[in-house]
Structure formats: C-alpha cells, structure tokens
Amino acid sequence: MTTASAPLAAAERHDPMLVLQDVSKRFGQKQAVERLSLTLYAGEVFAFLGPNGAGKTTTMKMSTGLLRSDTGSVWACGHSMHVHGRDAKQYIAYVPDQPFLYDKLTGREFINFARDMYGVPPETGRQRLDTLAERLDMGSFLDQLTESYSHGMKQKVALAAAMIHNPRLVVVDEPIVGLDPRTIRVIKDIFREIAADGGTVFMSTHTLDIAEAVADRIGILNDGRLVALGTLDELKNQATNSGRLEDIFLSVTSGGSVLNSAEKSVRDGTP
Amino acid sequence: MNASRAIEPAQSDLALLVRCRGVQLRNLIDQQLRDAPLRTLSVIGLLILIWVALYFLLNHVLGHVRTWGLVGVVADQHVFVHLFLVLAIMLLFSNAILTFSSLFGRDEAQYLLSMPVHARAVVAVKCTEGMLLSSWSFLLLGVPLMLAVAANTTVEWYYYPLFLAHFLSFIAIPACVGVLAAWAVAMWAPRRPLAVAIALCTLLLIGAVYWVTGISQNALESEEWIRQVFRQIGVVKQPLLPSTWTAKGIGAAIGRRVDESLFYLLVAIGNATFLCWATVNLVARCWPEAYSRAQQGRYHPVIRRPWFTTSICWLLFFYLPATLWQLMLKDIKAFARDARQWSQMLIMFGLLVIYVLNLKRLPVDTNNPTTKGLIAFLNLTTVSLILGTFTSRFVYPLLSLESQQLWLLEMLPIRRTTLLLVKFLFALTISVLSAGGVSLLAAHVLDLPPVWARLNMAVCLAVCIGLSGLAIGLGGRFPVLGERNPARIAAGVGGTFNLIASMLFVSIEMGGVAYLGTRIFEQDPGGVFFEFTPAMDRVYFGLLALALVAAGGAMTIGARHLARLEV
Numbered sequence: 001m002t003t004a005s006a007p008l009a010a011a012e013r014h015d016p017m018l019v020l021q022d023v024s025k026r027f028g029q030k031q032a033v034e035r036l037s038l039t040l041y042a043g044e045v046f047a048f049l050g051p052n053g054a055g056k057t058t059t060m061k062m063s064t065g066l067l068r069s070d071t072g073s074v075w076a077c078g079h080s081m082h083v084h085g086r087d088a089k090q091y092i093a094y095v096p097d098q099p100f101l102y103d104k105l106t107g108r109e110f111i112n113f114a115r116d117m118y119g120v121p122p123e124t125g126r127q128r129l130d131t132l133a134e135r136l137d138m139g140s141f142l143d144q145l146t147e148s149y150s151h152g153m154k155q156k157v158a159l160a161a162a163m164i165h166n167p168r169l170v171v172v173d174e175p176i177v178g179l180d181p182r183t184i185r186v187i188k189d190i191f192r193e194i195a196a197d198g199g200t201v202f203m204s205t206h207t208l209d210i211a212e213a214v215a216d217r218i219g220i221l222n223d224g225r226l227v228a229l230g231t232l233d234e235l236k237n238q239a240t241n242s243g244r245l246e247d248i249f250l251s252v253t254s255g256g257s258v259l260n261s262a263e264k265s266v267r268d269g270t271p
Numbered sequence: 272m273n274a275s276r277a278i279e280p281a282q283s284d285l286a287l288l289v290r291c292r293g294v295q296l297r298n299l300i301d302q303q304l305r306d307a308p309l310r311t312l313s314v315i316g317l318l319i320l321i322w323v324a325l326y327f328l329l330n331h332v333l334g335h336v337r338t339w340g341l342v343g344v345v346a347d348q349h350v351f352v353h354l355f356l357v358l359a360i361m362l363l364f365s366n367a368i369l370t371f372s373s374l375f376g377r378d379e380a381q382y383l384l385s386m387p388v389h390a391r392a393v394v395a396v397k398c399t400e401g402m403l404l405s406s407w408s409f410l411l412l413g414v415p416l417m418l419a420v421a422a423n424t425t426v427e428w429y430y431y432p433l434f435l436a437h438f439l440s441f442i443a444i445p446a447c448v449g450v451l452a453a454w455a456v457a458m459w460a461p462r463r464p465l466a467v468a469i470a471l472c473t474l475l476l477i478g479a480v481y482w483v484t485g486i487s488q489n490a491l492e493s494e495e496w497i498r499q500v501f502r503q504i505g506v507v508k509q510p511l512l513p514s515t516w517t518a519k520g521i522g523a524a525i526g527r528r529v530d531e532s533l534f535y536l537l538v539a540i541g542n543a544t545f546l547c548w549a550t551v552n553l554v555a556r557c558w559p560e561a562y563s564r565a566q567q568g569r570y571h572p573v574i575r576r577p578w579f580t581t582s583i584c585w586l587l588f589f590y591l592p593a594t595l596w597q598l599m600l601k602d603i604k605a606f607a608r609d610a611r612q613w614s615q616m617l618i619m620f621g622l623l624v625i626y627v628l629n630l631k632r633l634p635v636d637t638n639n640p641t642t643k644g645l646i647a648f649l650n651l652t653t654v655s656l657i658l659g660t661f662t663s664r665f666v667y668p669l670l671s672l673e674s675q676q677l678w679l680l681e682m683l684p685i686r687r688t689t690l691l692l693v694k695f696l697f698a699l700t701i702s703v704l705s706a707g708g709v710s711l712l713a714a715h716v717l718d719l720p721p722v723w724a725r726l727n728m729a730v731c732l733a734v735c736i737g738l739s740g741l742a743i744g745l746g747g748r749f750p751v752l753g754e755r756n757p758a759r760i761a762a763g764v765g766g767t768f769n770l771i772a773s774m775l776f777v778s779i780e781m782g783g784v785a786y787l788g789t790r791i792f793e794q795d796p797g798g799v800f801f802e803f804t805p806a807m808d809r810v811y812f813g814l815l816a817l818a819l820v821a822a823g824g825a826m827t828i829g830a831r832h833l834a835r836l837e838v
Contacts (some may be wrong), residue, residue, distance in 0.1 A: 027567050028462065064385050068563040085559060089387040100382040104295040104302070113291050117284070117386050145298060 015042045016075070017169050017200040018063055023072035025058050025224075032058040034224040035072070040202055042168075045195045047215035048204040051253050055224040056204040057097070060171050063202065064094040077169055090118070093167035097174040099158030103147035107138060107157040110146060111164055118165035125164055132160040135186050151178035159187065170194055172203045176210060188214050208245045218245070220252050227252045284392035292396070310764055322415060329419035351518035358412075359445040359514055360475075365405035366449030367456075368468075373397050374558065375457045375565035384562060390555040398551060402446040413438045424525055433524040433532050440536060441517040443543035447550040454554045457565040469614060476621070513539060580604045587700055591693075594685055598693045602669075606701075612665050619657050620705045623650075627713045641792055643717050648788055650713045651727055652781050655734045658706045659773040666698040666742035667769050668760035670833070674752040688830040691747050695826060698739035707731055722791060722803075726811070730784050733818035737776050740822020745769040747829025750836070776821055783814040 018040040025033040033055040040046050050056050061067040062074055065085040074081040079088035101110050108129070115125035133139050136156045141149065146157065155178055162170065170191070176184045191201045191214055205211055211218055212232060220228035228235055228248065235248050303311045374380055374397050383393050417434045420426070460467045520535030554561070584600045591599060606612055627650070636642055673690070710731040714724045749765020760766060790807055803811060 065559060066381055066384055066563070067566060068560060086387050086389070089385065092385070094385040096381065100378045102291070102295055102379075104298045105291070106298075109294055109298075113287070114386070116287050117388055145302065 016040070017042045017077060018202060019073075019075040020059070020063065021073045021075075023059070023062060023069040023074060025055075025062060025067060025069050027058075031224050033062070033069075033221075036221075036224070036226055037072075038219060038226060038229070040169075040200050042198050042200055043195050044216040045191050045201040045203070045214050047211035047218045048202065048221065049206070049208070049211060049218060049249060050204075050221035054221040054253075056221055057173055058224075059221065060094070060173055060202065060204060064092055064171050065089065066094070090165075091168040093162035093165070093170045093172075095155075095158050095162045095170075095172040095175065097177065099154050101146040101149070101154055101157060103145065105146060106144060107142040107146055107149070107153075107160075110157060111161045114161035115164045120165050128164055128166070129160065132163060135190070136160060136183060152180065152183070155179055156183065163190070167194075168199045170199065170201045170203075172201065174205060175203055176205065176207060184210070208249060212245050220249060222253045284389040285395060288388075288392055288396045292400075307764065310767070313767070318411075322411060325412065326415035326418055329415050330422050333419050333423040351521055352514055354416075355441060355514035355517050356512070359441075362405055362442065362445040363449040363452065364468075364472075366401045366446045367452040369401040369405055370397065370450045371453040371456060371565075373401060374453065374554070375562050380562055384559060390558045391551055394555040394558060395551050398446070398450050398547070398554075401450065402442060405446065405449070406442045410438070420521075420525060426525055427527055429529060430524045433529075433536065434521055436536055437517045437520045437524070437532075437539065440539040440543050441513055443547055444513045444539070447543075447546040450550050450554060454557070454561055457561040458557065461564045461567045469610075472618060476618075476625070513542065516542075577604060580607050583607075588696070591696075594683065595689065595693050598685075598690070599697060602694070602697045606697075616661055616665075616701075616705060619661070620709055623654065623657070623709045624712065627709060627716055630713065630716050637717060640720060643719055644723055644788055644792065647713060647717060647719055647723055647727055648781075648784060651710060651731060651784060652777075654706045654709055654731065655738075655777045655781065656774075658702055658734065659738055659770075659777050662698065662702070662738045662742035663766065663770040663773055664761050665757065666694075666739060667746045667766055668751075668757040669694050669698070670743065670746040670829075671751040671754060671760045672757060674750055674754075687833045687836075691743060691826060691830050691833060694746075695739055695743045695822075698743055699735055702735035702739050703732065706735055723788075726784065726787060729811070730780055730814055733815050734777065734780055737780070737818035737821040738773055740818075741772055741776060741825045742769055744822070744825025744827070744829035745772065747833040748825070750833070772821075772825075776817070779817060780814055783810050783817075786810060 016039050018038075020036055020038045023033060023036045024031070036055075036059060038059075048056050048059070058067060062069050063076060063081070065074070065076075065081040065088065068082065076088040077091040079085070081088055101107075102113075105113065111129055112122075112125065115122070115129075120128070133142055136159065138153075138156050138160065141153055142157075146154065149157065155175075159172075159175070162172075175187055175191075179187065188210065191203070194201055195216065203215075215232070217229070217231050218235060219226055230238065232245060235245070374394065413435075417431065417438075420434075421430065456467055516535045516539045520532045520539065523529075523531035523535065580603050581600065584596065584603050588596055588599045630637060630646065637646070670691070707728070710727055713719075714727055719727065745765055745768060749763070749768065751760045751763050751765070754760050761770075787803075787807055787810055790804075
C-alpha cells in the first residue's frame with residue numbers, strides 16, 4: 001500500500017501545484033484548448049477568465065483528470081494526472097458550475113459521504129463541518145434532502161463537501177453564481193485562507209471584481225489560447241490601455257495578447 | 272501539508288458506495304411513506320395485480336400447450352430456450368443504455384471521478400445497479416412463470432430454489448455483455464452512440480423480419496405450425512449459449528434430474544462469475560479514458576438549415592396563424608432533435624408495420640370475414656395500447672417541460688390556453704399519422720369489409736383524440752414545475768393518474784368495438800351489406816362522443832388550472 005502524502009510533505013509556498021504542459025483538447029471540429037501551458041503555484045489564488053466557450057471549463061476538467069488531453073501533460077500535486085490521477089485526487093477538490101448532489105441524501109449525509117471517501121476521521125470531519133456550516137450559514141437546511149435546495153444552497157453544500165478533506169488544490173468553476181453577498185465574502189475569505197496555508201485555488205469566473213479582489217494572478221483564455229497571464233499590476237502595465245481589468249479583458253479577447261516575457265517563452269518554447 | 276488518507280483497497284470504497292446507496296434508498300422509502308402513502312400503496316397494489324395477472328396468463332398459455340399435446344415441446348426446453356434468448360437480448364440492450372448513462376454520463380460519474388475513489392468499486396456498483404434496474408421486469412416475469420410451470424407439471428420441492436438460482440445466474444451474463452457494449456461505444460463511437468444503437472436495432476429488425484418471413488411461409492394448423500417453427504429456429508439451441516444452459520437446467524429440474532440441473536447451474540454460475548470479474552476489471556481499467564472520450568459525443572454539430580422540420584411544419588400546420596405556427600415549429604424541432612422520443616415511437620410502430628405487412632402470412636385463414644374482423648380488432652387494441660403508453664410517457668410531460676420557459680411564453684401575446692391547444696394539435700397530429708397510418712395499412716392488407724374499415728378508422732381517430740386530450744389536459748392539471756426529466760414527470764402522481772385514465776379510456780373504447788363486432792358477426796359476418804341498427808348507432812356515436820368528452824373535459828380542467836398557475 002502506498003501513501004499519497006509523501007510528494008506533498010515537502011511542498012512549500014511557490015512550489016508548482018498544477019502544471020499544464022502544451023495541453024490541447026479538441027471536440028470534433030472545435031478546438032477547445034490549444035497548446036496551453038500554465039503553472040499554478042502553492043500559496044496563490046489564480047483566476048481564470050475568458051468569454052463563454054473559451055475553454056476554461058475544459059481546462060479545469062483536464063486539470064482534475066476528468067478529461068484527457070489530446071496532447072501534452074497535466075501534473076497536479078506532484079503526480080501525473082494521466083498515470084497517477086487517483087493519488088493526485090487525494091489533494092484536489094473540484095466544484096463544477098452545476099454542482100452534483102445526491103437528491104435523496106441530506107446535505108449532512110452528502111458531506112459525510114465525501115468525508116468518508118477522502119478518509120477523513122469522523123471526529124475531524126465533524127469539527128470541519130461544524131465550522132463550515134457556521135461560516136456558510138448552512139445550519140437551517142443541512143438536514144433536509146438536497147432535492148429541495150436552491151442553487152445557492154447546493155453550491156454551499158458542494159463547496160463544504162469539497163473542503164472537508166482540507167484540499168491543497170481547489171479547482172472551482174464559477175464559485176459565486178447564485179450566492180448572496182455575505183456568502184461571497186465568506187468564500188473569498190476561505191480562498192485567501194487556503195492560499196495563506198500554502199494551498200492553491202484555481203477558479204474560473206466572469207465576475208471581474210472578484211478576480212481583482214482575490215486573485216494573485218490572472219489568466220485570460222480566448223478561443224482555447226492563453227492570451228493574458230500575470231498579476232493584475234503586470235497585466236495593467238503590459239496592456240496598451242493601462243486601465244481596469246475590464247478594459248484589459250475586452251482588449252485581449254478582441255485579438256490582443258498580454259503575456260509576460262517568461263510566460264511567452266514557455267508558450268513559444270524559446271529561452 | 273495535511274495528508275488525507277492512504278490509498279486503500281477497492282473494498283472500502285465499495286462499502287462506502289453501497290452504504291451511500293442504502294442511505295438514499297432508506298430516505299426515499301421514508302419520504303414516500305411520509306409524503307405519499309396512498310400512492311406508494313397504489314403502486315405496490317398495481318404491481319401485485321400485474322404479478323397475479325401474469326401468473327394467470329402464463330398458466331393459461333401453458334394449459335393450452337398441454338391440451339395441444341405439446342408437453343414434449345415444453346419438456347424439450349423449446350419454450351424456455353426461446354424465452355431466455357429473447358429476454359437476454361432485451362436485458363443486454365437495456366443494461367447497455369443504463370450503463371452508458373450512469374458510467375459515462377455527466378453528473379454522478381463526474382463527481383465520483385473527481386474523487387480518489389477506486390474505479391473498480393464504482394464500476395462494480397454501477398454494474399450491479401444496472402443489472403437490478405434492467406432485470407426487475409425479468410424477475411417480475413420469472414416468478415409467475417416458475418409458479419405457472421409448477422401448476423402445469425408435477426415438480427419436487429427443489430424445483431423452486433433451482434429455478435430461482437438458474438434465473439439469477441443467467442441475468443448476470445447478458446447484463447455484463449450490455450456493460451461491455453456500453454464501454455465499447457464510449458471508447459470507439461462516443462460521438463454517435465445513438466447512431467450505433469439505431470444501426471444495431473435496424474440490423475436486428477431486418478434479421479428478425481427475414482427470419483419470421485422464412486418460418487411463416489406455410490399456413491399450417493397451430494400445433495404442426497409450432498412444431499415446424501421450432502424445427503426451423505432450432506439453431507438457437509446452441510450448447511454454448513447461456514440461454515440453452517438455463518433452459519436445460521430448468522428443464523432438468525422439472526424432470527427431477529437434479530444432477531443435470533446442478534451441472535448446468537454450475538456452468539452458468541462459473542461463466543457468469545468469470546464474465547463479471549473480467550467486465551469489472553476491464554471497464555474499471557479504462558473508465559477515466561472512456562469517460563473522457565464519451566464527453567466528445569456531447570458536443571453536437573451546428574445545425575445550419577433546419578429545412579426538414581420547417582417543411583414538415585408547413586405541410587402539417589399551414590392553417591395555423593403565424594404565432595402559433597412558430598410555437599408548433601419549436602415543438603417539432605424539439606421532437607425531431609430528441610432521439611429518445613422519435614426512436615422509441617419509430618421502433619414500436621415500425622414493428623407494428625412489419626407485423627401488418629406479414630398479416631397475410633399468418634397461419635390462419637385471412638379470407639374468412641370473421642377472422643379478418645378478429646385480427647382487425649386485435650390490431651386496433653394493440654395500436655391503442657401502444658399509443659396510450661406513448662402519450663403517457665412523452666405527451667403528458669410536454670407542458671411540465673415548458674415550465675422552465677413559461678415566463679418567456681408569458682411575454683408572448685398568447686394565452687396559456689392557446690399553448691395547451693397547440694400542444695394538443697401537435698400530439699393529435701403525430702398520433703393520427705402513426706396510429707391512423709398503421710390502422711389504414713392493416714385495413715388495406717386485410718381487405719376489410721367497408722363496415723369494419725369505417726368502424727376501425729373512426730374508433731382509431733377517437734382514440735387519438737381522447738388520448739392526446741387526456742395527456743395534454745392532465746399534464747396541464749398536474750404540472751411538475753421545474754423538472755427537466757420527462758421520465759420523472761411521467762412517473763409522478765399526475766402521470767400515473769393519466770396512465771390509468773388512458774388505459775380505462777382505451778378499455779371502454781375497445782369494449783364498445785367488441786360489442787359492435789359481435790353484433791356484426793351475428794348478423795352479417797361478411798359485413799358487406801351490413802347496416803347499423805339504432806342501438807348500434809348509439810354505441811358507435813357514444814364511442815366517438817366519449818373521446819370528445821374525455822379530451823374536452825381534461826383540456827378544460829387543464830386550461831383552468833394553467834390559467835390560475837403562478838410562475
């Protein structure tokens with residue numbers, strides 16, 4: 001029996017947590033992602049932006065091993081997702097934009113199921129659930145069947161289930177859709193805490209304000225290609241119109257490109 | 272860094288998944304008993320009723336076989352071999368469809384794949400689930416069959432456990448083949464799973480037609496004809512087919528040859544165990560890859576010119592005003608692009624058309640007016656029952672499915688009742704085209720006397736009106752708001768009520784046709800010069816009026832409820 005904890009034991013802030021190397025994915029005639037290279041580090045919140053259909057969800061699914069890339073490789077938490085995906089998943093949490101919950105389980109039963117699947121001791125899990133339930137204000141509906149939940153309630157429970165094993169890499173697709181401002185604030189705090197604790201948050205969003213407020217680095221995807229990458233300040237400095245993130249987004253998704261020199265060399269394969 | 276857990280063997284994941292299923296089942300039962308006890312009891316009562324009815328039907332059939340002196344046929348496992356072969360094909364297909372959606376679908380499969388769960392545990396649970404879900408009707412049929420055989424032969428006590436053991440070991444084999452078929456489609460034909468399924472069904476259908484055409488060349492008397500049929504299709508009694516092992520094993524149990532029965536049981540169990548092991552390991556090994564490939568099938572090509580659906584809409588609904596015509600076009604496009612709907616309808620009515628075209632080959636005298644009338648009556652009953660099932664499954668949910676977009680339709684300058692009317696016209700047109708077409712073809716092939724042809728076509732039209740009106744009207748009265756799954760809508764309280772009402776309506780209509788048919792037989796079997804008496808006219812128009820009342824009543828109730836509904 002092997003343990004999956006070893007590769008992460010020595011992981012420190014700024015160690016690569018997710019590495020996508022020259023990754024491409026095609027669905028029939030549509031090139032969803034094209035030769036994407038991207039590295040996410042421990043201790044950062046990374047915001048993934050892009051127009052609808054740009055390939056953000058496909059990239060996230062490849063990052064979590066749900067989709068296999070046609071070319072290139074994906075490494076998460078020190079493991080190849082293709083070869084040792086199960087080992088990597090010990091440390092990953094994925095929350096899709098339409099979270100799945102078992103209709104005939106209560107929120108608490110669902111979270112406990114996730115707890116057991118990740119092998120979290122019941123007492124530790126109970127403490128984490130109590131904390132999450134309080135922070136996300138889930139106490140009033142946690143013991144009802146999930147089929148009666150609103151989208152926001154489902155999102156909260158899915159998020160709590162994803163956090164129950166204290167993941168090191170959180171991949172979350174559109175995390176704040178359908179949530180009230182108070183919960184959005186809590187989620188932003190949780191993401192920052194994960195990063196402060198040496199974890200990584202990889203989130204996609206259309207809400208540019210959230211990206212500006214929470215993300216350490218921002219990547220913008222357009223037509224399956226990474227067209228901008230860097231911190232907010234770097235993007236502002238390199239953009240021709242040094243304005244708000246919204247201006248940069250509109251500029252690069254209309255044909256422009258804002259990649260810093262290091263990322264350009266990675267993409268182009270030049271030293 | 273906080274380590275989560277060591278990689279554990281599949282057994283612990285298996286236990287967790289099974290426990291999760293157990294909790295879901297417990298919650299479901301609690302919920303049903305708490306929220307809808309009457310409905311739950313009704314469903315259980317209906318199941319028992321179907322079970323008892325099946326027992327009596329099978330008992331009756333076996334009784335006939337015995338009186339025809341065909342005990343040899345039964346003892347020689349002819350009946351069982353063919354029964355198990357047909358059931359195996361059905362089980363294979365249904366398990367392949369269930370497994371494809373559960374292992375390679377979006378929701379639960381995606382969730383489980385994102386966790387560090389052992390693939391073998393997931394595949395094992397999904398296979399078992401698929402097996403149970405697709406074979407429940409198999410078990411429902413099996414127990415009455417077991418009891419019916421026991422009632423018609425003298426069997427020992429060990430026949431019962433042996434029968435069940437043979438049945439259970441047999442189920443696993445076609446179920447595993449179904450899982451392998453689903454996996455193969457996900458791996459190598461992910462973009463066109465439906466096309467593969469339709470191609471396979473078409474091939475099977477062509478094979479079946481060729482086979483049936485070949486064996487029914489001679490119009491023989493029933494007993495000799497059955498012997499002839501069994502001789503010609505004896506090829507299915509291959510010793511390597513699982514259906515043969517099971518049939519021979521059950522035959523041996525009936526004939527009190529325990530050793531032989533146990534031998535075949537062990538052969539079946541051995542093969543089933545190996546196949547289950549191989550299937551679970553093979554599919555689990557490639558599950559992430561197959562899941563990834565299957566997602567490619569969810570990206571559909573661009574539809575640039577929907578000329579076909581537009582032309583059909585022009586042809587069928589040219590008389591509608593522009594706004595309603597657009598609504599109709601939307602429904603036709605939705606129908607044409609939902610292969611589940613049209614493919615099931617096509618298969619059901621396609622089989623009926625093949626049957627009708629082969630009517631002249633039946634081993635009965637189809638020139639005899641009485642026989643013609645009887646066949647026409649049975650055709651009409653079959654068409655009506657199939658149509659009732661179709662309207663309950665696909666037409667009834669139409670209004671509930673609109674509930675997600677009702678706000679959008681609300682903004683249009685039309686009333687909700689108009690929406691109801693459009694749905695009714697849509698359902699009625701499809702019903703008349705399919706059911707009416709088959710009935711017209713049957714009347715032509717049988718060369719029915721005018722009185723029979725008129726009666727059949729008029730009642731067929733009445734059935735179409737009644738069933739469409741009931742399904743749309745009750746769909747409006749009991750809408751399931753916010754539900755996107757038509758199967759769940761149809762399985763709800765309103766859907767069950769609609770099914771019962773539809774079956775009751777069909778029974779009354781067919782009862783009326785049976786009455787009129789009996790009077791025609793009594794007075795003029797040829798029906799060429801027959802004229803309806805005033806009493807018969809009353810029944811005839813009563814049947815037509817009943818359809819209008821059923822449709823109109825249900826539509827009125829539905830329209831009133833829909834008008835009051837807040838979205």
